[in-house]
Amino acid sequence: MHKVLHQLALALFCFLITTTATAFSPKDVPVRPAPPGHYLKQESLPVHTQETFNHDQPIVGTYYFYWYNANYKGQILDADGTDALTDHPIDSIDMSYRSSAWHLQQLRDILAAGIDFILPVYWGYPDSGSHWSLEGLPPLVEAAQRLEKEGIRPPRIGMFYDTTTLRNNSKKYHVDLTKPEGKEWFYLTVRDFYSMIPPNLRASVDSKPVVWLYIAEFVKHQDPTIFDYLRAQFLKDFGIEPLIVKEVSWQGRADLDYKWGIASGPQIRGVAAVGPGYDDSAVPRATHKIRKRESGNFYRNAWNLALSLDPATRPKIAIVETWNEFHEGTDIAPSKEYGRMYVELTRKYADLWRTGVQTKREGPYATAQEVSIIFGQTPTDAGLTLGTAPAVPDGKTFNVITSGISARRADWKKRDPNYLYFDVDNSFFFRDKVPLELEFEYLDSGNGKIIVEYDSTATSLSHNGAFKSIISAYLTNTKTWKTARIQIPDAYFSGRANGQDFRISAPNVGLTIRKVELRKLHGSDSHPLRMP
Secondary structure: OHHHHHHHHHHHHHOOOOOOOOOOOHHHOOOOOOOOOOOOHHHOOOHHHOOOEOOOOOEEEEEEOOOOEOOOOEOOEOOOOOEOOOOOEOOOOOOEOOOHHHHHHHHHHHHHOOOOEEEEEEOOOOOOOOOHHHHHHHHHHHHHHHHHHOOOOOOEEOEEEOHHHHOOOOOOOOOEOOOHHHHHHHHHHHHHHHOOOOHHHEOEEOOEEEEEEOOOOOOOEOOOOHHHHHHHHHHHHHOOOOEEEEEOOOOOOOOEEEOOOOOOOOEEOOOEEEOOOEEOOOOOOOOOOEEOOHHHHHHHHHHHHHHOOOOOOOOOEEEEOOOOOOOOOOOOOOEOOOEOHHHHHHHHHHHHHHOOOOOOOOOOOOOOOEEEEEOOOOOEEEEEEEEOOOOOOOOOOEEEEEOOEEEEEEOOEOOEOOOEEEEEOOOOOOOOOOOEEEEEEEEOOOEEEEEEEEOEOOOOOHHHHOOEEEEEEEEEOOOOEEEEEEEEOOEOOOOOEOOEOEEEEOOOOOEEEEEEEEEEHHHOOOOOOOOO
């Protein structure tokens, strides 16, 4: 239906006659729909006069949710009149995407938190009319310009492309990026957003406006060339290419990547993502997830992990998930529940981030030289934990008892291969330049190879080295317990192995393990304290 209507619109307004049901190709359309804003190339400031962040400059950003409207309780109450929010803003009287006064107060608080740029969560899409995403941006821009008139540099404004709209939209169009019309839809959403943001207010790195992509699951089909198309089209309209930051689920060449959803802990990829916790109990969902804030310690530990990395090699951008997503309890904005506690914490850590401080690693295993897990009826884990399904679908394991010895087994069938996954406590090791030794006890049952795959620094390998493979031992069917020991000189261990750090398997046979140990070699101290 969407394609037919779109063809009719083209016939009416562009005087094109289509004779087939084939969707339009951008090259066949002489005039695109006009953007909602007027800040395109011909009306932009010259690139050299635009304020921009440098690629080697440490900066801090956050996701900005502006869909609220207290006047009719939009996003504040559910349809049945119940409270839609887990956490609550201190004052919601003027809380509305249409209110520049509300945006202004948010920007002042964001500055107080030491945040350099915001990413408004954009739900607009081509020809979406007066959707709140479009209506809310002019008042936000007005608020930023108000700060400028006061002599205050406002947080810069970048685009958080909420890709939910690639499937959920009023046109009932499921975007296919392998099709010309899908590519056009994808690009016009970006164009429309930045057409409403003055060049001097844009969050740009090396003059490139930031396009930050949410997860890819809402797109019908991906196309790795979509980012090249986005760059080329953006360059035509704005005179500069964008800086593309993709969620790790996207295919294609982006400038940086990040991992969405940091309820289980910080995610440090091309971007360092941190957050205060998670609680979606107020959202009408079949199941709920809660990650307690631990009186702020969860947030402190996330920042500490990021700051403990070498400033020369750690990411330059830190992103806080989120400023004010009150539904899922990821907010750091002033709230009735926490006051200004998280504003003050963020200011503290953002200042450390920008000044390039490296802190001492903290946590239960920060000074340990070894971590381990022993599989009894209840596993005894000391810095090593077993990753299991459904978190890792191919990590289905079960307890076994062999000759009175408790152990853990992963079966391997032709159409159902399974691995023993392990996560290393971040306080023990996280992207540290320290050689490791892995040792595990296994039941020598069957014949074949035992393979260890680990998150490594070998970025030239497939998956950027997230599954570097090494043969650790051979099964010879002696039915006895044996020990395998390998050295790992290039561990990265940032959770890129399906959310874990390494996995062990015996392909086509299956594997039973009763104990795993991981130790640092040479007594290395991997967590030096750098200048405060």
